[in-house]
Amino acid sequence: MGIDEELLSVNNQTSADRVGNLNRARRNSISPNNFSGSLQSSNSDFYALRHAQRQRKMILAKKGGGAATVALSNPAQAASSKLLQQAWLNLIDSMGLTLIWINIHVFLTQILGEKLFRKLKLWEGMLLAALDIIVFIAIIMVLGFIYSIVTGQIAIVALKAIVGSLWKVLTGGK
Numbered sequence: 001m002g003i004d005e006e007l008l009s010v011n012n013q014t015s016a017d018r019v020g021n022l023n024r025a026r027r028n029s030i031s032p033n034n035f036s037g038s039l040q041s042s043n044s045d046f047y048a049l050r051h052a053q054r055q056r057k058m059i060l061a062k063k064g065g066g067a068a069t070v071a072l073s074n075p076a077q078a079a080s081s082k083l084l085q086q087a088w089l090n091l092i093d094s095m096g097l098t099l100i101w102i103n104i105h106v107f108l109t110q111i112l113g114e115k116l117f118r119k120l121k122l123w124e125g126m127l128l129a130a131l132d133i134i135v136f137i138a139i140i141m142v143l144g145f146i147y148s149i150v151t152g153q154i155a156i157v158a159l160k161a162i163v164g165s166l167w168k169v170l171t172g173g174k
Contacts, residue, residue: 080105080117088124099135102128140166 026045084105087098106128109117120128144159151158167173 074115076116077114077118084118096131096135099128099131103132 084102087101087105091098105117106120109119140162141159144162147162148154148158153161
């Protein structure tokens, strides 16, 4: 076979075939029995493997979507998403204090956009609204209890006074 025929046969290969041949040649040249591979080639292999892994993740993300897209596209969004996940997981352990971070997350999503903070899922938004209402009612009840202690009135009368005052503030009533 002449050189021209060899060149033509090499040009008929696809790029995937050439990459596969190159990888096989690298694996064969750097084996446990053959330590002739230099440090530079091992570093380039590391970067090549890392690049190939990123490419695989991107292909999987394009096919199926999911968390791989967030992690690859924006590390800041991935970090804030992880914080949000931990806030939901530790909601009971923290006795509801992580609701503060969840509400801050929602606020910052509206202010800074979805590039840094992801939107809440539907169930998260509904659960957050319900929990915020429960916390609001609990705060009103505690304020009513404190008011009744300070003024010496019955708690229901105090609660009615607080709710009446809030209603006037909210509606601008008389």
